[in-house]
Amino acid sequence: MENEKATPPYLEVNGLVKWFGADRAVDNISFGVERGKFLTLLGPSGCGKTTTLMSIAGLHGIDGGDIRVGDVTYTSFSKKLFLPPEKRDIGMVFQSYAIWPHMTVAQNVAYPLEIRKIDRAEIDSRVADVLRLVGLGDMADKLATQLSGGQQQRAALARAIVSRPRLLLFDEPLSNLDLKLREQMRVELKRIQNEVGITSVYVTHDQSEALVMSDEIIVMSKGRIEQKGGPHEIYAHPVNRYVSNFIGVANLLEGHVIRVTSPGHGEFEVNHGNERVILPCCLGEGLKEGAAAVLSVRPENVEARRKDPGTPRLEGEVLEAIFLGNCVDCRVRWGAFEWKVLAHPRDRLRPGERVFLHLDPDHSLAVQP
Amino acid sequence: MRTEAAAVTLAGAPRSIGRWRSLFTQESIATIAVSLIVAAAVLLPLATLVVSSFRVLDDLGFSTTWGLDNYRLLFTDHVIPGAFVNTLLISTGSMVLATVLGVSLAWINARTNCPWREKLEPFNLIPFFLSPFVGAIAWHNLAAPKTGLINALARNTLGIEGHLLNVDNIYGVIWVTGIFFTPLVYLFVVGSLRRMDPSLEDSARTTGAGLLRTTLTVTLPLVAPGILSGAIIVFVTSAGEFGVPFKLGAPYGVETLTTQIFTKAVGDDANYYLGASMSMALGAITAFFIFVQQRYIAPRSFTTVTGKGFRPNVVDLGRWKWLALGLNLAFILVAVVLPIFCLVVVSLHPVWEGEIILSDITFRNYVKTLAFWRTDSISAATNGIFNSFILSFAGASIAMVLSLVVSYMIHRTKGFGSRMLDLLCVIPIGFPGIVLAMGVLVTYIKTPIYATLWILLLGYITRFFPYGQRNISSVMLAISEELDQSSRMAGASWITTLRRITIPLLKPGIFAGWLLLFIIFLRELSISIILYTSGTETLSVGVYYLANFENESLTSALSVAQTVVLLACIVIFRRMAGREALTA
Ligand SMILES: Nc1ncnc2c1ncn2[C@@H]1O[C@H](COP(=O)(O)OP(=O)(O)O)[C@@H](O)[C@H]1O
Ligand SMILES: [Mg+2]
Numbered sequence: 001m002e003n004e005k006a007t008p009p010y011l012e013v014n015g016l017v018k019w020f021g022a023d024r025a026v027d028n029i030s031f032g033v034e035r036g037k038f039l040t041l042l043g044p045s046g047c048g049k050t051t052t053l054m055s056i057a058g059l060h061g062i063d064g065g066d067i068r069v070g071d072v073t074y075t076s077f078s079k080k081l082f083l084p085p086e087k088r089d090i091g092m093v094f095q096s097y098a099i100w101p102h103m104t105v106a107q108n109v110a111y112p113l114e115i116r117k118i119d120r121a122e123i124d125s126r127v128a129d130v131l132r133l134v135g136l137g138d139m140a141d142k143l144a145t146q147l148s149g150g151q152q153q154r155a156a157l158a159r160a161i162v163s164r165p166r167l168l169l170f171d172e173p174l175s176n177l178d179l180k181l182r183e184q185m186r187v188e189l190k191r192i193q194n195e196v197g198i199t200s201v202y203v204t205h206d207q208s209e210a211l212v213m214s215d216e217i218i219v220m221s222k223g224r225i226e227q228k229g230g231p232h233e234i235y236a237h238p239v240n241r242y243v244s245n246f247i248g249v250a251n252l253l254e255g256h257v258i259r260v261t262s263p264g265h266g267e268f269e270v271n272h273g274n275e276r277v278i279l280p281c282c283l284g285e286g287l288k289e290g291a292a293a294v295l296s297v298r299p300e301n302v303e304a305r306r307k308d309p310g311t312p313r314l315e316g317e318v319l320e321a322i323f324l325g326n327c328v329d330c331r332v333r334w335g336a337f338e339w340k341v342l343a344h345p346r347d348r349l350r351p352g353e354r355v356f357l358h359l360d361p362d363h364s365l366a367v368q369p
Numbered sequence: 370m371r372t373e374a375a376a377v378t379l380a381g382a383p384r385s386i387g388r389w390r391s392l393f394t395q396e397s398i399a400t401i402a403v404s405l406i407v408a409a410a411v412l413l414p415l416a417t418l419v420v421s422s423f424r425v426l427d428d429l430g431f432s433t434t435w436g437l438d439n440y441r442l443l444f445t446d447h448v449i450p451g452a453f454v455n456t457l458l459i460s461t462g463s464m465v466l467a468t469v470l471g472v473s474l475a476w477i478n479a480r481t482n483c484p485w486r487e488k489l490e491p492f493n494l495i496p497f498f499l500s501p502f503v504g505a506i507a508w509h510n511l512a513a514p515k516t517g518l519i520n521a522l523a524r525n526t527l528g529i530e531g532h533l534l535n536v537d538n539i540y541g542v543i544w545v546t547g548i549f550f551t552p553l554v555y556l557f558v559v560g561s562l563r564r565m566d567p568s569l570e571d572s573a574r575t576t577g578a579g580l581l582r583t584t585l586t587v588t589l590p591l592v593a594p595g596i597l598s599g600a601i602i603v604f605v606t607s608a609g610e611f612g613v614p615f616k617l618g619a620p621y622g623v624e625t626l627t628t629q630i631f632t633k634a635v636g637d638d639a640n641y642y643l644g645a646s647m648s649m650a651l652g653a654i655t656a657f658f659i660f661v662q663q664r665y666i667a668p669r670s671f672t673t674v675t676g677k678g679f680r681p682n683v684v685d686l687g688r689w690k691w692l693a694l695g696l697n698l699a700f701i702l703v704a705v706v707l708p709i710f711c712l713v714v715v716s717l718h719p720v721w722e723g724e725i726i727l728s729d730i731t732f733r734n735y736v737k738t739l740a741f742w743r744t745d746s747i748s749a750a751t752n753g754i755f756n757s758f759i760l761s762f763a764g765a766s767i768a769m770v771l772s773l774v775v776s777y778m779i780h781r782t783k784g785f786g787s788r789m790l791d792l793l794c795v796i797p798i799g800f801p802g803i804v805l806a807m808g809v810l811v812t813y814i815k816t817p818i819y820a821t822l823w824i825l826l827l828g829y830i831t832r833f834f835p836y837g838q839r840n841i842s843s844v845m846l847a848i849s850e851e852l853d854q855s856s857r858m859a860g861a862s863w864i865t866t867l868r869r870i871t872i873p874l875l876k877p878g879i880f881a882g883w884l885l886l887f888i889i890f891l892r893e894l895s896i897s898i899i900l901y902t903s904g905t906e907t908l909s910v911g912v913y914y915l916a917n918f919e920n921e922s923l924t925s926a927l928s929v930a931q932t933v934v935l936l937a938c939i940v941i942f943r944r945m946a947g948r949e950a951l952t953a
Contacts, residue, residue: 059854059857084862085854086857086858086859086860086861086862087860088858089860090858091859092854092855094854095851096849096851098849098852098854098855100852100856100870100874101874102873111856111859111861111869112859112860115859115861115865116860156855159855159859160858163860169858
């Protein structure tokens with residue numbers, strides 16, 4: 001983090017603003033990506049991910065901010081600079097793949113090279129190379145309409161990387177594939193990106209995709225950045241309720257921080273019916289004594305025991321226990337609250353049973369509401 | 370900072386930082402230029418028409434003053450108010466006839482087990498492509514009181530005194546207009562009947578509703594916007610139709626607004642300013658109905674019908690299917706077979722007096738109208754053939770280029786310009802050809818393009834390019850914008866993208882639109898009749914000339930020639946465009 005100032009990131013988006021009519025689709029967001037890294041913009045539909053990507057691509061103008069890659073300014077609102085999209089040297093993979101149906105696979109992939117007036121022999125060898133890289137070596141002469149969804153996806157990727165652009169942009173490229181293929185393509189796509197080493201910005205609403213593929217993740221909501229960090233950091237240390245809820249599954253309890261015991265640690269109080277329960281926990285950034293907060297606990301960090309542990313005493317009733325093979329997905333009623341608990345199969349929890357919940361204080365995190 | 374891998378790319382493309390030139394990119398220069406051209410072409414004639422309608426010609430016909438006299442005359446003239454009423458009667462009558470026939474035929478073809486449906490459908494559409502003016506000429510030859518073929522046959526075989534049928538009156542005008550515009554309703558309705566999700570009807574049936582009840586409570590309301598759209602289009606098109614009332618109405622005292630505008634545009638007592646005010650009145654009616662149709666009815670017909678290729682529910686008509694077949698065959702008989710047959714018969718006689726005389730049969734009429742190299746040929750006809758081919762070819766080509774650029778602007782660029790263009794493209798549809806032609810006439814009469822083919826070309830393109838634009842737009846809507854965008858991202862400029870990606874993908878739409886315009890231009894009458902001068906006659910003007918100054922036989926010969934060319938175009942059109950390409 002500190003040396004960011006010493007060497008500026010390769011792609012830098014600064015104070016980006018984009019309006020659609022009276023609608024602020026992107027609201028003053030800034031981020032950077034190191035050369036060769038894979039950044040994911042993650043957020044629900046309509047939060048401004050595509051708009052951000054299109055702004056980088058130059059497919060529309062912007063209403064504020066600057067975008068720079070290396071030493072080339074792509075767009076600068078204040079300096080009134082705008083590089084047309086075709087001059088930006090970007091490879092882009094669209095949600096619909098956008099493989100041109102009137103050309104063969106090889107013609108599709110050769111197109112960016114033809115535009116760059118590279119000679120035929122080199123085009124042919126580079127197209128062949130890249131088709132082999134994405135696993136379409138024997139599909140070169142097929143028409144785009146003869147390809148399956150997954151193959152079109154690969155062809156689109158080949159077309160995006162064949163000119164070795166400065167930047168790769170992906171707009172939900174896997175969302176039209178079925179689940180099996182999607183999981184397979186995640187790994188493949190990441191492998192190919194590693195191999196070609198092109199700095200990438202990836203847009204998705206699928207949090208597991210983001211966790212698997214990214215070097216860094218930006219969680220967005222309503223045109224703003226909620227949190228930026230590595231997959232592990234985002235998962236383990238969400239800054240607020242929104243991020244915690246969006247990434248993975250979490251039990252979210254509303255309450256207050258009543259005491260700071262040591263830096264980063266403290267006690268959290270929840271109202272449970274008439275009684276007040278005090279839970280030791282870790283404290284997220286900026287939480288002071290008395291602050292309203294949300295306690296976020298992942299289901300795998302909640303343990304359901306049959307023995308009474310004393311205090312804090314969280315006694316509940318198992319509502320549902322779904323056997324998933326390596327674990328049991330349980331719901332435990334605790335007053336008006338329902339806990340999500342991942343239990344070990346050997347515990348053999350049954351619906352209707354009374355259990356005591358044990359929270360690991362090191363994995364219970366109080367965050368901004 | 371950059372390593373080699375990135376630096377080898379984009380050979381030749383400037384590395385430099387581009388200036389903020391959003392006002393001067395290829396794309397925006399083209400948008401602005403095209404918007405200005407379209408705006409000028411569409412708005413200038415209409416604006417001039419409005420201005421002209423307030424200029425009053427003095428009694429000597431030399432000087433003008435400003436005033437409302439032209440509008441006063443609309444109510445006080447001894448012919449115009451009647452023409453107004455006749456126009457409304459004819460439009461209403463044609464609308465009712467075309468709607469009843471069009472909906473029945475569409476339902477029979479889309480939803481029943483009527484025999485030979487696939488074979489008959491193309492014939493139902495033929496009148497759409499032919500000239501209603503020629504239809505009127507044919508029906509005059511079939512059912513004029515004295516010389517009509519049907520009446521002559523009735524006299525000779527049934528011994529009827531006088532006549533059986535008479536189309537030389539307002540009912541004849543309604544009859545011919547109605548049957549020739551039936552395909553318009555048919556096309557609007559048959560698409561929604563075919564594409565309707567059958568489960569909508571099935572779910573009504575499962576609740577216990579019978580067939581009749583389901584049809585009335587589910588099917589009919591779902592296709593109602595289509596029916597209403599078709600009916601309005603027929604009303605408006607009939608109101609602007611010139612050829613049919615000119616042939617079957619005006620000579621027998623049934624004047625309409627179009628025939629009156631015509632007399633004010635040509636001839637000795639021409640008064641463009643009065644013609645302009647009548648055009649304003651006619652244009653106000655048609656523009657209002659088109660506005661209602663476009664704004665409130667057309668959008669609804671899409672929400673009810675899904676685009677998926679369903680297999681629609683088919684009703685078993687039992688023995689009634691022979692009645693349905695009879696109705697369909699009867700329509701084809703009166704709208705296609707009888708008129709064409711009659712034209713051919715008449716064209717083969719030196720003069721037509723109502724009787725087929727085999728010993729008289731001759732091709733002389735064809736020689737006189739088609740053999741341009743002979744000195745005894747009629748120049749209005751031979752000129753017309755040449756001019757119409759030139760105009761149709763050039764007009765369709767220019768209009769499609771314009772349509773392509775306009776569609777692109779509307780669907781691929783955002784903001785004020787594209788919304789303006791969208792609006793501009795609807796305006797010409799709201800005004801009949803004869804009204805727009807009056808506008809073009811008063812606008813350009815003092816310029817060098819008057820009395821050349823250019824003014825006709827301008828009139829044709831202005832009035833009809835929206836049809837081409839719609840054809841392209843419907844294809845463009847089906848093509849994802851990402852296909853264009855990915856070409857830009859691959860490094861191609863806007864122009865290169867248009868040339869290598871967009872246009873190749875739009876080819877089917879471009880061709881269908883081109884051929885449709887070619888056909889429309891080849892039979893165009895109501896614009897041509899206002900804008901032609903001696904030497905710039907068109908095919909339909911040639912037919913008009915022969916009908917007015919020569920005899921029925923020569924007229925029929927040229928009509929047959931025009932019909933043959935149009936029929937050939939239909940065959941090509943169906944080959945290339947598929948059967949539902951017309952519904953846009
Ligand atoms: N071309 C556009 N015109 C108007 N509004 C748009 C346009 N594109 C996106 N928006 C609006 O901007 C917001 C963000 O959209 P988008 O960036 O596409 O979201 P995401 O990709 O995260 O789903 C949404 O509210 C959307 O309705
Ligand atoms: Mg999106």
